[in-house]
Amino acid sequence: MNKPAPSVSASSAGLPNGSGAAAILAAGIGSFMLALLAIAADNSASLKSLLNFYKPSGPLSGVTTSAVIVWLIVWGILDWRWRNRTVALGRINAVALLLLGLSLLLTFPPIADLF
Amino acid sequence: MEITARSLWTLIHGMGFGALYLLACSGVLVELYRRYSPKSECPISPRDERFLKVYLIAMALLAWLTVLTGTYIIYPWYRAVAPVGTVNLSAFPQSLLKSSPDTIGWHSLGMEWKEHVAWLVPISITMAASVFVRYGRDLRSQPQLRGAVLCFTLTSFLAAGIAGFFGAMLVKNAPVEGGRVIHLMHGE
Numbered sequence: 001m002n003k004p005a006p007s008v009s010a011s012s013a014g015l016p017n018g019s020g021a022a023a024i025l026a027a028g029i030g031s032f033m034l035a036l037l038a039i040a041a042d043n044s045a046s047l048k049s050l051l052n053f054y055k056p057s058g059p060l061s062g063v064t065t066s067a068v069i070v071w072l073i074v075w076g077i078l079d080w081r082w083r084n085r086t087v088a089l090g091r092i093n094a095v096a097l098l099l100l101g102l103s104l105l106l107t108f109p110p111i112a113d114l115f
Numbered sequence: 116m117e118i119t120a121r122s123l124w125t126l127i128h129g130m131g132f133g134a135l136y137l138l139a140c141s142g143v144l145v146e147l148y149r150r151y152s153p154k155s156e157c158p159i160s161p162r163d164e165r166f167l168k169v170y171l172i173a174m175a176l177l178a179w180l181t182v183l184t185g186t187y188i189i190y191p192w193y194r195a196v197a198p199v200g201t202v203n204l205s206a207f208p209q210s211l212l213k214s215s216p217d218t219i220g221w222h223s224l225g226m227e228w229k230e231h232v233a234w235l236v237p238i239s240i241t242m243a244a245s246v247f248v249r250y251g252r253d254l255r256s257q258p259q260l261r262g263a264v265l266c267f268t269l270t271s272f273l274a275a276g277i278a279g280f281f282g283a284m285l286v287k288n289a290p291v292e293g294g295r296v297i298h299l300m301h302g303e
Binding site (some may be wrong): 014015017019020021023024026027030031034035038054056057058060061063064067068071089090093096097100103104107108109110112 | 182186187190191194195223224227228230231232234235238239241242245246249250253256257259260262263264266267270273274
């Protein structure tokens with residue numbers, strides 16, 4: 001009787017890279033979310049008010065807290081799905097680093113002000 | 116010699132947590148680049164590996180402490196709104212900077228960038244620490260993972276440097292002052 005092909009593949013180099021890939025992509029997404037929310041809050045009075053979680057710090061409190069929550073949720077989901085798998089890390093790295101690079105650029109006020 | 120409570124918090128945030136993070140970051144970049152390179156011939160002992168795990172976790176902790184004290188303790192003092200008619204704006208750094216065309220850039224570029232870019236640091240270094248804790252010396256045989264950890268750590272160094280630079284310049288141009296006065300010692 002043929003056994004079904006395992007859905008989980010182990011890396012030839014030891015631990016599967018899925019867990020690391022999940023952390024890397026989630027960090028890229030979380031960073032990008034931070035930049036995106038900062039720009040969105042700057043352009044929308046209602047969002048700015050909505051993100052005013054802690055009045056003394058203003059919308060910065062909501063922008064950063066929301067981005068951190070998104071990052072952690074994405075990380076949790078990706079880790080749950082990829083933990084025991086080996087994934088195409090090259091593409092994931094490229095996407096994560098692109099998002100991180102964009103976050104750096106989008107937090108720079110002269111660029112953020114273009115939107 | 117005396118210092119105000121707000122100055123003390125600024126020191127703890129900038130010199131205590133922020134500057135220490137920058138120092139630690141340069142160390143970990145060298146270590147990850149040199150010792151965890153697939154080409155490295157230097158053996159990694161369990162003790163070395165454990166040390167770097169603790170080191171990275173401490174860095175992540177430092178990064179979180181830096182952004183949390185900055186956002187929730189110092190930033191509210193910085194952005195406090197001056198009552199209408201206030202002439203002396205020294206207790207309201209943001210208003211003080213915005214009151215002159217010579218200094219407004221320190222707020223509109225410096226603080227606006229610093230307050231957001233600094234948050235990339237804890238996200239990046241927490242990721243780096245978690246990957247290292249999970250993979251440890253396996254990173255040598257996983258060059259793509261190691262590469263990503265290095266890139267994120269390098270970016271965190273850059274972001275912390277930007278935040279640190281503008282923090283120092285903001286303190287020079289419009290220091291966060293006030294609160295309880297703490298007497299450190301009496302002079303001769």
